[in-house]
Amino acid sequence: MKLQGTSRINEQGHLEIGGKDTVELAASFGTPLFVYDTQMIRERAQAFHEAFRAQGVNYQIAYASKAFSCLAMLQLADELNLSLDVVSGGELYTALEAGFPMERVHMHGNNKAPEEIDMAVANGVGCFVVDNFHELKLLSKAAHSHSKTVNVMLRTTPGVEAHTHDYISTGQEDSKFGFDLSSGQGDEAVAEVLADQAMHLLGFHCHIGSQIFDTTGFVMAVEKLYSYIASWDETYGYAPEVVNVGGGFGIRYTEDDDPLAPGTYIEDVIEAVAREAKQRNLSMPEIWIEPGRSLVGEAGTTLYTLGSEKDIPGVRRYLSVDGGMTDNIRPALYEAAYEGIIANRADEPAKTNYAIAGKCCESGDMLMWDLPLPDAVAGDLLAVFSTGAYGYAMASNYNRVPRPPVVFVENEEARVVIQGESYADLIKLDQPLHAPVKA
Incomplete structure (x- = not known):
């Protein structure tokens, strides 16, 4: 896979964008995370x-x-x-x-x-x-x-x-x-x-x-x-x-x-x-x-953390990420195709095809169907490329999932340009029927 822009694999075997290690970006800002070169x-x-x-x-x-x-x-x-x-x-x-x-x-x-x-x-x-x-x-x-x-x-x-x-x-x-x-x-x-x-x-x-x-x-x-x-x-x-x-x-x-x-x-x-x-x-x-x-399309990369895996012998191996159609509706809307890598083990060869599933309660919440990756485990960092256009722009709070933060990276510096939403942000416009009784 040919990396675009300033992306490269650094000495630790991690994906790096704009001089910033994506593993460090994920640790600092959480995932999902939109990263713009x-x-x-x-x-x-x-x-x-x-x-x-x-x-x-x-x-x-x-x-x-x-x-x-x-x-x-x-x-x-x-x-x-x-x-x-x-x-x-x-x-x-x-x-x-x-x-x-x-x-x-x-x-x-x-x-x-x-x-x-x-x-x-x-x-x-x-x-x-x-x-x-x-x-x-x-x-x-x-x-x-x-x-x-x-x-x-x-x-x-x-x-x-x-x-x-x-x-x-x-x-x-x-x-x-x-x-x-x-x-x-x-x-x-x-x-x-x-x-x-x-x-x-x-x-x-x-x-x-x-x-x-x-x-x-x-x-x-x-x-x-x-x-x-x-x-x-x-x-x-x-x-x-x-x-x-x-x-x-x-x-x-x-x-x-x-x-x-x-x-x-x-x-x-x-x-x-x-x-x-x-x-x-x-x-x-x-x-x-x-x-x-x-x-902006190719300049954007989305970072996810891998969670659950489901292996159907002879059929398909699913990996779930901590985002999905709430931050990238394009695959569900019109079967848009993407490529990605394990960002924390970017120098390792691909061994297995995985289907990458989102976390929403929809069977159509699939980001990719056949992505070749090294043997992946929960906690690995998945980088999906070319998500800079119509990703965050079409993001939603379906399932009351907070929208992720966005960072610009350049010359070894990362700048948050959109803060990630909190659970409190999800209800800030809500008006209750009556004062809630909390347990």
Whole structure:
């Protein structure tokens, strides 16, 4: 197994991340524990920046904070000169509390509440990625109320859908997101925004899928979108200042995954936009992207302590960990695959395939089905890799399990960025029917 980022096996045979021994991290902070390799995040962001600079175009890289959001993560994104996608009032509030520059915040969401829109307008959010006509009315009302002109990008569904390696050129019209182009919704939305003095049409947005390992779908989407941009230029004399191709850039979860370098994605997208714009005598727009998983996914590792074992002769050997679907719902949701090692015996060869079970009272609470490990015993430390995206972000208190702490590690230092929850935290919002009688 190839270790990523700053991870290595140290002289004690322990997994080390950011110069910190994971055995010591587990002893200090407990398990489950999310560990982020901060240097790896920095390097990923820099790779995207360098890819754009090499092409000589104007751009923005907006971190899709739904992948993992907390004060420290958003402050790190600001340090790395990233913009920021938020999809809720809660994510916007986190950005405000983190001191993130509002002019670099893009407000997403298919059902933005009036209160969320008003909050975003009042605080000077840089751009609204608008999904539907209902939102246009709410946004116009809020903009007029605050005597502001708001920047708008229309989210479109260009009819290109990515399923990792497969692309469908029809069918993505059936989506809860965005304005459908083939039915004329895009035409109507463009006309409505251009006619509203409280709105400035910045450009167009599309997002074709997730965990994408080639550039075919991005190029197809650009080509389809520009076929409509040409008609909007002819009808309204309008050409976009910005084209946003979304995110979805793939990462490595297992050895079967082979993601492209950031530069490959960026080069092919820019080439497609430049070609399409030139063919129609339109100016080259600014290019925006929205990486989330590809910035933080591989940088995250979850540490667990092994507990009970169940051996079914000739069938399967189960190992249970002290976490599970409460800190990583992805395997239960869509059979997401991961790799891992025994962190306290990382230099020992694998001998046995284990099924890694979570502790929740659900038969579907399984993290991995066939993980090769050394002969494991209760108390061993299991490290599961590439859990930095949609792990903590989707964590829950199912079975009243406290959510784990999160630490950033870099240059032999560990910093807690989210405290672990206590049992008291689980009931702090509860309201009893009557004063409890305690035994």
